[in-house]
Amino acid sequence: MRTTLVLCFVMLGACTSPATTTTPVVDTTIVVPPTMAASTTVPDSASTTPPVQPTSGDGPESARPTGDVFVKTDLERFRSSTDILLSRDEAGVDVIISSSVEAAYVRSPESIEATITSGERVAHVIGIEDTFWIDDGTGWQETPAAAQLLSLTSVTALTPETLAPILDQLTNVGVEDVNGRSAVHYQGGTADIQTWLGGSPELDQFSTLDIGSIDVWIDEAGFVTKAVYVFGGTRLNSSATEYYRAAFELFDFDAEFEIAPPL
Numbered sequence: 642m643r644t645t646l647v648l649c650f651v652m653l654g655a656c657t658s659p660a661t662t663t664t665p666v667v668d669t670t671i672v673v674p675p676t677m678a679a680s681t682t683v684p685d686s687a688s689t690t691p692p693v694q695p696t697s698g699d700g701p702e703s704a705r706p707t708g709d710v711f712v713k714t715d716l717e718r719f720r721s722s723t724d725i726l727l728s729r730d731e732a733g734v735d736v737i738i739s740s741s742v743e744a745a746y747v748r749s750p751e752s753i754e755a756t757i758t759s760g761e762r763v764a765h766v767i768g769i770e771d772t773f774w775i776d777d778g779t780g781w782q783e784t785p786a787a788a789q790l791l792s793l794t795s796v797t798a799l800t801p802e803t804l805a806p807i808l809d810q811l812t813n814v815g816v817e818d819v820n821g822r823s824a825v826h827y828q829g830g831t832a833d834i835q836t837w838l839g840g841s842p843e844l845d846q847f848s849t850l851d852i853g854s855i856d857v858w859i860d861e862a863g864f865v866t867k868a869v870y871v872f873g874g875t876r877l878n879s880s881a882t883e884y885y886r887a888a889f890e891l892f893d894f895d896a897e898f899e900i901a902p903p904l
Contacts, residue, residue, distance in 0.1 A: 710746050711748055717749070718745070718747045718894075718895055718896065719892070719893055720745045720746070720893040720898075721744045721745075722741070722889070723741060723890075725741065725886070725887050726886045726887070727884070728886075730882070731851075731873060731884050733886060738760070740759040742757050745898060747900050752769045754766070754767045754768075764776070767900065767902065774902065799865045799889060801863060801865070804857060806836055807855075810829070810836075811827035811855070812829065813825065813827060817858065819858045819866045820891065822860045822894065823860060823861060824860040824864075825860075826856065827859070828854075829854070829856075830854055831850055831852065831853030831854070833855055834850070834853035834854070835850060844872070845877070846877055847873075847875060847877060848876065849874045850873070851874035852871060852872060852884070853872040855869070855870040855871075864891060867890045868889045869886075869888045873885055
């Protein structure tokens, strides 16, 4: 599960195969998620104090949610933002791929709306219960293929469960406010990235990992409400370097918005 977040955006382009010859195909080629002014400074991952897990809030005792995306909360709607950058240099100037996903979620009726951008390619996707639409620049069309794309933008890709291999070894930085919700901030370094992504194709492509850092904020309901991670170095059997940065954030909790079918 720890590689779910890394793999899901790599697959975005491949998971939109058309159901018929007239169904639009979205080749967004989005690399792995989450960046947000991510620091390339590698923090010390060693911690002698076990992190404190959030145990209160609107989570475990709440009514069972109708959609997996709402995990353990009684929220009715929220938005998420994900930014991804793959570059040849640590500063992120020599860009290979830059992608973003802006998404909105509504509990009832179970709905999601996302705008997926990769370079000059933009795709808009809407899903309301069992009906899905996509617009890849040729106009809206209803197609079941959009459901596959939407499932890969799910915020549940990064949860305390997917972070389980490293969560108990991250440093507990303390409680911070993330868009109006209290969250515990955890921080780790290169060794934690190697443990978390160990054995994944993304990490196996490096002969050396020069940098690595991870920051995650987990709120009282069990949401990873914010995450920033960075890793990079020299590619295997090559002198080429690649650096990956990703940032992810939730916001607009129970804001006044609706998701409607496209006109």
